[in-house]
Amino acid sequence: MAKLHVSTTINGEPMEFLCEPNDTMLDALRGPLGLTGSKEGCASGDCGACSILLDDRLVCSCLMLSAEAQGHEIRTIEGMAHGEKLHPLQQKFLEMAALQCGICTSGMLVASDALLKKNPQPSEEEVRFWLAGNLCRCTGYDKIVRAVLETAQDMREARN
Amino acid sequence: MNVITNNKWIGQRTIRPDGVDKVTGRAAFAADTTMPGMIWGKILRSPHPHARIKSIDTSKALALPGVKAVVTARDIVDFPVDKSVMLGIQDMRWMCRNVMAREKALFPGHPVAAVAATTEAIAAKACELIEVDYEVLPWAIEIDDALKADAPILHEFNKFEGKPSNIAGKLEVKKGDIAQGFKEAEVVIERTFTTRPVHQGYIEPHACLISVAADNKTTIWSSSQGQFMVRAMTSYLTGIPQSDIRAIPAEIGGGFGGKTIVYLEPLATLLAKKSGRPVKMVMTREEVMRATGPTSGSKSTVKIGAKKDGTIVAAQGTFYLQAGALPGSPIRGAVGCSFSPYDIPNVLSVGYDVLSNRSKVAAYRAPGAPIGAFAVECVMDELASALKMDPLELRLKNAARQGTKAAHGPVFPRIGYVETLEAAKAHPHYAAPLGKLQGRGVASGFWFNAGGESSAQVNITEDGNVVVTTGHPDIGGSRAAIANVCAELLGIDYRRVSVLIGDTATVGFSNLTGGSRVLFASAMVVTQSTEKVITTLRERAAKIWEIDPEAVKWENGAAHPASPNAGQFEPLTLAELAAKAPQMGGPIGAGVQLNTEGAEGGFGTHICDVEVDVELGIVRVIRYTAVQDVGRAVHPGYVEGQMQGGVAQGIGWALNEEYIYNRDGKVDNPGFLDYRMPVCSDLPMLDTVMVQVPNPKHPQGVKGVGEVPLVPVMAAVANAVHNALGKRFYSLPMSPPKVLATLEAEG
Numbered sequence: 001m002a003k004l005h006v007s008t009t010i011n012g013e014p015m016e017f018l019c020e021p022n023d024t025m026l027d028a029l030r031g032p033l034g035l036t037g038s039k040e041g042c043a044s045g046d047c048g049a050c051s052i053l054l055d056d057r058l059v060c061s062c063l064m065l066s067a068e069a070q071g072h073e074i075r076t077i078e079g080m081a082h083g084e085k086l087h088p089l090q091q092k093f094l095e096m097a098a099l100q101c102g103i104c105t106s107g108m109l110v111a112s113d114a115l116l117k118k119n120p121q122p123s124e125e126e127v128r129f130w131l132a133g134n135l136c137r138c139t140g141y142d143k144i145v146r147a148v149l150e151t152a153q154d155m156r157e158a159r160n
Numbered sequence: 161m162n163v164i165t166n167n168k169w170i171g172q173r174t175i176r177p178d179g180v181d182k183v184t185g186r187a188a189f190a191a192d193t194t195m196p197g198m199i200w201g202k203i204l205r206s207p208h209p210h211a212r213i214k215s216i217d218t219s220k221a222l223a224l225p226g227v228k229a230v231v232t233a234r235d236i237v238d239f240p241v242d243k244s245v246m247l248g249i250q251d252m253r254w255m256c257r258n259v260m261a262r263e264k265a266l267f268p269g270h271p272v273a274a275v276a277a278t279t280e281a282i283a284a285k286a287c288e289l290i291e292v293d294y295e296v297l298p299w300a301i302e303i304d305d306a307l308k309a310d311a312p313i314l315h316e317f318n319k320f321e322g323k324p325s326n327i328a329g330k331l332e333v334k335k336g337d338i339a340q341g342f343k344e345a346e347v348v349i350e351r352t353f354t355t356r357p358v359h360q361g362y363i364e365p366h367a368c369l370i371s372v373a374a375d376n377k378t379t380i381w382s383s384s385q386g387q388f389m390v391r392a393m394t395s396y397l398t399g400i401p402q403s404d405i406r407a408i409p410a411e412i413g414g415g416f417g418g419k420t421i422v423y424l425e426p427l428a429t430l431l432a433k434k435s436g437r438p439v440k441m442v443m444t445r446e447e448v449m450r451a452t453g454p455t456s457g458s459k460s461t462v463k464i465g466a467k468k469d470g471t472i473v474a475a476q477g478t479f480y481l482q483a484g485a486l487p488g489s490p491i492r493g494a495v496g497c498s499f500s501p502y503d504i505p506n507v508l509s510v511g512y513d514v515l516s517n518r519s520k521v522a523a524y525r526a527p528g529a530p531i532g533a534f535a536v537e538c539v540m541d542e543l544a545s546a547l548k549m550d551p552l553e554l555r556l557k558n559a560a561r562q563g564t565k566a567a568h569g570p571v572f573p574r575i576g577y578v579e580t581l582e583a584a585k586a587h588p589h590y591a592a593p594l595g596k597l598q599g600r601g602v603a604s605g606f607w608f609n610a611g612g613e614s615s616a617q618v619n620i621t622e623d624g625n626v627v628v629t630t631g632h633p634d635i636g637g638s639r640a641a642i643a644n645v646c647a648e649l650l651g652i653d654y655r656r657v658s659v660l661i662g663d664t665a666t667v668g669f670s671n672l673t674g675g676s677r678v679l680f681a682s683a684m685v686v687t688q689s690t691e692k693v694i695t696t697l698r699e700r701a702a703k704i705w706e707i708d709p710e711a712v713k714w715e716n717g718a719a720h721p722a723s724p725n726a727g728q729f730e731p732l733t734l735a736e737l738a739a740k741a742p743q744m745g746g747p748i749g750a751g752v753q754l755n756t757e758g759a760e761g762g763f764g765t766h767i768c769d770v771e772v773d774v775e776l777g778i779v780r781v782i783r784y785t786a787v788q789d790v791g792r793a794v795h796p797g798y799v800e801g802q803m804q805g806g807v808a809q810g811i812g813w814a815l816n817e818e819y820i821y822n823r824d825g826k827v828d829n830p831g832f833l834d835y836r837m838p839v840c841s842d843l844p845m846l847d848t849v850m851v852q853v854p855n856p857k858h859p860q861g862v863k864g865v866g867e868v869p870l871v872p873v874m875a876a877v878a879n880a881v882h883n884a885l886g887k888r889f890y891s892l893p894m895s896p897p898k899v900l901a902t903l904e905a906e907g
Binding site for chain 2: 129
């Protein structure tokens with residue numbers, strides 16, 4: 001069976017790759033595209049460690065076929081910082097110790113970024129329910145939720 | 161030396177050295193690497209809970225194009241069952257049978273063969289082509305089934321009291337005269353409790369990438385809680401000498417004890433050796449849930465007797481813990497830790513290691529201790545109620561203090577348990593009003609903590625900065641704390657200190673990351689290494705100034721004359737001394753290797769509020785405060801993180817997590833959807849109070865902090881549920897179906 005040829009945009013760059021029809025987007029990212037920041041914790045859409053943005057929509061890349069990337073825009077953790085400048089969420093996670101082992105961190109950051117783009121002023125409850133699809137076994141979520149809320153406030157203040 | 165006050169970096173919330181890599185996706189975890197020519201390994205697993213393996217025919221698999229190697233138990237070094245070979249707390253007799261079924265398959269998911277092929281799909285296809293002739297045997301999953309007189313025996317060689325048995329071991333701890341103690345008691349409470357096995361739940365599945373050259377030189381890339389453990393176990397199980405194996409620690413995506421043993425590395429090594437190609441193996445989540453960890457399920461009976469004034473005079477505990485299919489449940493933790501928070505004159509604590517057809521248990525955060533504490537701390541709650549005493553007052557009245565002889569042996573030095581009780585009592589949480597269907601519970605916990613072997617190297621770079629290498633995988637921020645310690649001693653900015661985890665070829669032997677030992681032990685060897693470096697720096701300055709080294713002091717990152725008598729010299733900074741190193745005697749660096757001692761036990765006291773939704777049977781934790789004696793919080797952010805993480809795991813254990821077995825003896829919920837760990841919307845903020853009673857035997861006062869916070873949680877939640885409903889749950893988890901059934905039974 002011949003491989004499929006996919007043309008897509010990843011983190012703003014035009015990219016092409018070959019894949020099997022049943023490969024997931026996560027397979028393509030971690031395999032031919034060499035973007036291993038997205039992690040596979042479950043391959044069933046339950047842990048969120050593979051979270052990416054598909055045309056600004058938050059998805060689990062393990063639940064998306066890689067061929068579906070054709071003609072769409074994908075954003076991954078690797079595209080979150082601008083060169084040497086970390087995204088405010090990344091910086092806040094570091095300052096507030098909102099990560100321990102770090103395996104969920106990529107997905108947490110991508111999901112949190114998606115939240116703040118949709119809702120720049122989330123309540124604690126909104127943050128908790130938005131991130132309910134991103135499992136973390138180390139932190140008990142406390143510092144993650146606080147980091148997202150503080151970043152939201154910082155970003156609002158920076159805009160005003 | 162006790163560096164407690166006026167610290168510049170110890171106690172600061174610095175940015176962790178590995179942080180930027182982890183927030184940008186650059187950090188390399190076990191499954192994130194590849195090698196040229198790499199192929200893929202897959203495991204064929206037993207579908208049966210218990211079956212004799214009569215034969216294995218791998219010929220069809222080997223004939224499949226793309227298949228490069230197949231291994232079975234025959235390829236693994238055999239350790240006969242009649243001779244124990246210990247590596248740490250693991251017996252290689254059981255490890256060799258756990259990584260690959262030998263005489264029998266002992267649980268569904270037990271590896272039976274492994275295949276390496278050019279693609280994952282071909283390797284999976286080849287597994288299907290392996291023909292295994294099984295003689296299916298009767299099986300036992302639960303403790304009661306395994307202990308019946310006619311129970312299927314997992315191992316004929318395992319005898320208890322002279323007969324083949326599923327009891328693989330017994331441990332007893334005794335103090336005083338238990339019978340006399342209960343005679344003196346005026347109030348006695350005795351209850352029986354059960355807990356379910358729960359998985360460590362690390363988000364990163366086990367994975368490795370291994371190459372073996374024709375001369376046996378082996379490179380292992382994997383994530384584990386100990387690269388030296390990986391090297392030793394792989395060596396034992398493959399026969400390749402340790403000196404030929406280089407085990408490189410990948411970043412580890414959670415372990416909680418579950419990565420203190422190997423599953424894949426010996427198989428991938430043998431596949432790589434046979435095929436001549438690097439082999440990568442990555443478990444699926446389903447494989448993780450079926451075949452790794454968890455911790456034991458348990459059945460415990462605890463009896464505590466007290467005088468009417470609340471003085472506890474006797475305590476007895478009997479703890480049956482599931483080992484899974486091979487011996488080795490953490491009875492030591494249950495037996496040894498359960499009564500340790502209390503000064504009790506008469507104690508009898510007995511544990512039994514029970515075999516059954518489940519995956520072999522692995523360590524899980526304070527192994528055994530949370531199981532025992534659940535029973536003891538619930539009985540303490542009932543005792544307080546029977547005595548009409550505040551539960552914290554009852555604990556205070558009986559609290560272990562300096563000089564108390566613990567039932568498991570040691571006489572406690574200066575400990576901070578009383579301080580945790582007092583801090584909990586004084587906390588606003590303890591006095592906050594409660595609403596309808598809400599309840600509050602408290603519980604305490606103890607963990608031994610550990611020292612052991614550690615190595616470190618501290619090197620000064622040519623530009624006057626610092627590289628520290630230690631031998632412990634960093635599972636929750638230990639590198640950040642090490643940077644704080646080294647920067648403090650050298651008097652330089654912490655950002656000038658890089659902290660790395662060495663591989664087995666580049667740093668000296670270090671025991672694995674576990675037992676809450678890492679910062680205790682590594683701060684000790686890093687402190688001594690740094691002090692040696694400072695001695696060298698002072699000697700260099702003395703040589704340049706042509707004065708006695710004793711007349712030079714090290715302060716704020718530079719050598720200074722110790723007093724006006726020593727002479728008038730401009731300070732020599734670390735950078736200046738590093739630049740002069742070639743002319744002044746060569747490179748500056750020092751390493752220290754120690755078997756560290758003086759790790760003192762840790763105590764915590766927790767307050768939990770719950771609200772019960774009686775329509776849905778959902779117990780919701782609405783407020784939580786964890787108080788712990790942490791010794792010295794070298795990096796408070798990651799100490800709090802340990803406490804919060806332990807609490808979250810305990811809430812999962814208390815309320816939801818369990819394996820559902822079907823009639824075929826197989827797990828029906830081997831994934832994150834149905835094995836329900838706490839998600840973000842399940843939890844409130846988790847408040848922490850760090851009581852700091854420094855460990856006098858440690859240069860920075862460090863005590864282990866990682867395991868204590870899981871110990872009290874299940875009892876704190878259960879006591880809160882009791883307070884809310886007036887109904888006590890003696891079995892975990894307190895999941896919605898169980899809560900509803902209980903409420904309905906009550907009408």
